[in-house]
Every structure is written in structure tokens, then in C-alpha cells.
Amino acid sequence: MSIQCTIVPxxxxxxxxxxxxxxxxxxAAIVDPGGDVERILEAVAKxxxxxxxxxxxxxxxxHCAAADVIRQQLKVPIEGPHKADEFWLEKLPEWCQMSGFPHADAFVPDRWLDDNETVSVGAQTLQVVHCPGHTPGHVVFYYQPQNVAWVGDVIFQGSIGRTDFPKGNHDDLVASIREKLFPLGxxxxxxxxxxxxxxxxxERRSNPFVADARYG
Known part of the structure; x- marks a missing residue:
């Protein structure tokens, strides 16, 4: 048996x-519930x-503003990210206010995640890959049996994550992508x-920021 995934923007x-x-x-697990709780739970029901x-x-x-709301509503734990992102969670209300985002209370996850740990979803196992750069505590979830990874804001089609936020680091981000993610396959x-x-x-072929041709 395998994993089924529904993406809810x-x-x-x-x-x-x-x-x-x-x-x-x-x-099931909900990855990165940033808001629109009803839409997320509708997808779960479907x-x-x-x-x-x-x-x-x-x-x-x-990526996380609705996490604590759902945790309280469904009485389920939050796992991740890496503890290096704790300062972001502590200042969540301030960031929401500054950005005109709906209010979210600061919260602490039930479990911080480290590199090479695993997260279970039912009978399935996701590998945790710590990929700092966009944020210092960013992690990626990799499901080897189906060759799929949930990478957050580390890498995009044709682009990479921003590194101009507090504690962002461009060199770290490139290293995370080229030394931790690309070797996966x-x-x-x-x-x-x-x-x-x-x-x-x-992305190795064509991403202007991290392609092999740029670093070959």
C-alpha cells in the first residue's frame, strides 16, 4: 500500500x-497548514x-499559522520543524500582524525534528532531512517508496527559497539542495x-540557481 496526497493551496x-x-x-498527516482550516478539513473528509x-x-x-488551531480542534500532535525555527514560532503573532495576515498565537510543537529522524503516517514512514537556508530549522519530508518529497520553501520549479529573512543563508540553502536533496535521486x-x-x-538540469552547469 502507498500514500495518497491531496494539495490544498x-x-x-x-x-x-x-x-x-x-x-x-x-x-493522515496535514503538512504545513498555513490557513483556511475549513478547506483543509474538507479535503480530509473527501x-x-x-x-x-x-x-x-x-x-x-x-506554512504554520493554522497548525495550533487544527491541533486543538482535532486533538492531534504537531511534529516539526527543527528547533532552530523556534524563534519564528515565538514571534508568530508579530509576523502575522506586520504582514496583514490573520492572527495566530505563538505555539510549541509536540516534537521537534532532527536530521535523519522519521515521521510515521499510519503504516508509512517519512524520512526527515534537515535543510537549513530559507530558515535555519527547515526540514524536508521524503517518502522513498513513491519517490516523493515535501520540500516546503527550499526549492521550487525553476527557483529556490528566499534567504533575506532573519537567519536565512544563501550558501546553506544551496548546500542543502545540492548536497542533501539532489543525491536522493x-x-x-x-x-x-x-x-x-x-x-x-x-532542477539539476535547468534551475538557474542550483543546476549542475552552474556548479559543475
Whole structure:
């Protein structure tokens, strides 16, 4: 059995929230719920899934502002991101106010995630890859059996994450992509935090920021 994924674009930022369902058990995880709780839960209902946890790639508001609301509503834990993003979660109300985003309270996840750990979704296992650069505590979720990864704002089709936020680092981001993600395999499809999916192979060939030709 495998994983079924539904992408739900949320917030004015059109952030790709994903609902990942283990088809063997019907249990699901919500990845990066940044807002629009009702739309996310509608997708869960259509998938006939039972949410057992929320998992976060990083702590920017458009990826996590609805996480604590859903945690309280469904009484499920939040796992992720890496503890290096704690300062973002502490200042979540300020960032929302500054950006004209709906208010969100600061919160602490039930579990911080480290590189090489795993997250379970029903009977399935996702690998955790710590990929700092966009934020210091950014993680990627990789599901090897189906060659798919949820990469948040590390890499996009034809672009990479911004590094001009507090504690962002361009060199770290490039290293995360080229040394941690690309070695996973060219045939891996990734679901980014915004925009269309792509593959690591496609980005190695054509991404102007991280292509092999630029670093070869």
C-alpha cells in the first residue's frame, strides 16, 4: 500500500498545504497548514482520512499559522520543524500582524525534528532531512517508496527559497539542495511550498540557481 496526497493551496500566498493519507490504514498527516482550516478539513473528509498529526517543514506563518488551531480542534500532535525555527514560532503573532495576515498565537510543537529522524503516517514512514537556508530549522519530508518529497520553501520549479529573512543563508540553502536533496535521486518528484511540482533531475538540469552547469 502507498500514500495518497491531496494539495490544498491556502492563504493569499497560495501555499501548498498537503494532506497525506496512508492507504493501508486511512490515517493522515496535514503538512504545513498555513490557513483556511475549513478547506483543509474538507479535503480530509473527501479523502475519507483520519488525521493523526500535523507536520511542519518550517515556521513561516503561511506554512504554520493554522497548525495550533487544527491541533486543538482535532486533538492531534504537531511534529516539526527543527528547533532552530523556534524563534519564528515565538514571534508568530508579530509576523502575522506586520504582514496583514490573520492572527495566530505563538505555539510549541509536540516534537521537534532532527536530521535523519522519521515521521510515521499510519503504516508509512517519512524520512526527515534537515535543510537549513530559507530558515535555519527547515526540514524536508521524503517518502522513498513513491519517490516523493515535501520540500516546503527550499526549492521550487525553476527557483529556490528566499534567504533575506532573519537567519536565512544563501550558501546553506544551496548546500542543502545540492548536497542533501539532489543525491536522493533525479526521479524524485517534489511538492514545493508554492507553485507546481517538479523533479530533482529537472532542477539539476535547468534551475538557474542550483543546476549542475552552474556548479559543475
Amino acid at each position: 491556502v492563504t493569499p500566498y497560495q501555499q501548498n498545504c498537503s494532506v497525506i493519507k496512508c492507504q493501508a490504514t486511512g490515517k 479523502m475519507e482520512a483520519t488525521v493523526e498529526k500535523i507536520i511542519l517543514t518550517h515556521a513561516h506563518m503561511d 533525479d526521479d524524485i518528484t517534489f511538492i514545493p511550498g508554492h507553485g507546481p511540482t517538479s523533479t530533482f533531475g529537472q
